[in-house]
Amino acid sequence: MSDSRHTRFIPYGRQDISEADIEAVVEVLRSDLVTQGPVVPRFEQAVADYCGAGHGVATSSATAALHVACAALDLGPGDWLWTSPNTFVASANAARYCGARVDFVDIDPRTYNMSADALAEKLTVAEKEGKLPKIVMPVHFAGQSCDMAAIHAFSERYGFRIIEDASHAIGGRYQDEPVGNCRYSDVAVFSFHPVKIITTGEGGMAVTNNAELAGRMGRLRSHGITRDPALMADDPDGPWDYEQIELGFHYRMTDIQAALGLSQMQRLDEFITKRRAIAAHYDEHLAPLPVTTPYQHPKQQSAYHLYPIQVRDAATRREVFQSLRDAGIGVNVHYIPVHTQPDYQQFGFGWDDYPQGEAFYRRAISLPMFPRLSGGEQQRVIAEIGRVLA
Structure with missing residues (x-):
């Protein structure tokens, strides 16, 4: 069963x-x-x-x-x-x-x-x-x-x-x-x-x-x-x-x-503490994998609304994304660069205008990040990423 x-x-x-x-x-x-x-x-x-x-x-x-x-x-x-x-x-x-x-x-x-x-x-x-x-x-x-x-x-x-x-x-x-x-x-x-x-x-x-x-x-x-x-x-x-x-x-x-x-x-600080603990766990357990985890500036403390990783080989981003979704893990991508949207292309914007933003988008996947994410659920996410990239 x-x-x-x-x-x-x-x-x-x-x-x-x-x-x-x-x-x-x-x-x-x-x-x-x-x-x-x-x-x-x-x-x-x-x-x-x-x-x-x-x-x-x-x-x-x-x-x-x-x-x-x-x-x-x-x-x-x-x-x-x-x-x-x-x-x-x-x-x-x-x-x-x-x-x-x-x-x-x-x-x-x-x-x-x-x-x-x-x-x-x-x-x-x-x-x-x-x-x-x-x-x-x-x-x-x-x-x-x-x-x-x-x-x-x-x-x-x-x-x-x-x-x-x-x-x-x-x-x-x-x-x-x-x-x-x-x-x-x-x-x-x-x-x-x-x-x-x-x-x-x-x-x-x-x-x-x-x-x-x-x-x-x-x-x-x-x-x-x-x-x-x-x-x-x-x-x-x-x-x-x-x-x-x-x-x-x-x-x-x-x-x-x-x-x-x-x-x-009244629970904001509690939420932030939990998010930072989840981020630290991701940082530790994703370190051996071919992904880039979010950089944390030493003079700042992120609220960790998102935990975006970058798959180092952009060609595999879609495969990783789909495999995680198929496994019941609701990953997302944040964001499609605004200047590439059709409604902005009418103003002359297009791909290759902002190479750093576009490079990030092509490799980015946002992993589950919310205070009630359990340890078991987070391990499931980490294990699935490891399996796909093995």
Whole structure:
């Protein structure tokens, strides 16, 4: 008789929902306000406090947070935003929602993040051509921070603003400080999608140290409407009055989602500890195999949203991927380079534009990584990789 433990499907990521999480959501469902109530501000404060940032602005998704961050920084037609090719399409799409143009900066082959050296070279050329970016959006791929001090130094020289796409990285640390403290950026954005570090079902948040920027992002997520008499064009007719002072969006988070997120925040450090232990076990047991494991910068601590390996022989990536899937192991690939997508090729982008990002993609496989991944399940993943590559 077969052991069911060896046939159970192992996803690459999975949310961890506790009874306390469920009770927190039920409490909101039984309350008078399931949206636009008191829980969203409490969740915003909890995330901002954890990161050491001044303000949090919760949104319906990280994509929405990236969009309102770009809009709040007045990104628009004629402007450029630069980001990484090794990211989900939302990072680049946020700029296009504002009517801006997008370009990419190739990645560092060790960290898989935006290369500070490549950024320096590109800025030198762009300055001569009069095409400097208004915003640079580094992406903390897999949970490890980009070299934010270096990117910030370039921003002081060339005058661009910085939005950290930290969708993978809540709980991570850079120079022994929390990712999201915005020491080297204007805004940092987190994702709370179910496979991320903590979840609100769907949802995101922008954190910042700039009160004016936080206020504008808060308005933009809610139709551009204000009830603040100091911002209104006319004296209010009464306490019911409001004004739309700019065109905004419907990007609000509900109290139901925020209750889940607030409860999950209580276990964030526990989740990160477990993820790092899983990563360390992978590092040790995959070392003898012909794969490249994720590099960990000595001055950083990854949140390990993902654990991407590279199969050293690109020709065998598909075989390894399919064999793992056939064995009930839900590996994935992160990411197909954004500039190779058909919708971006219309702007003149194509293969061979960013060789480091493309080389990583051709060899990359994301292994299962989530707090409830058992020791037995992880050994099953490691054994299957060894078998395929034997």
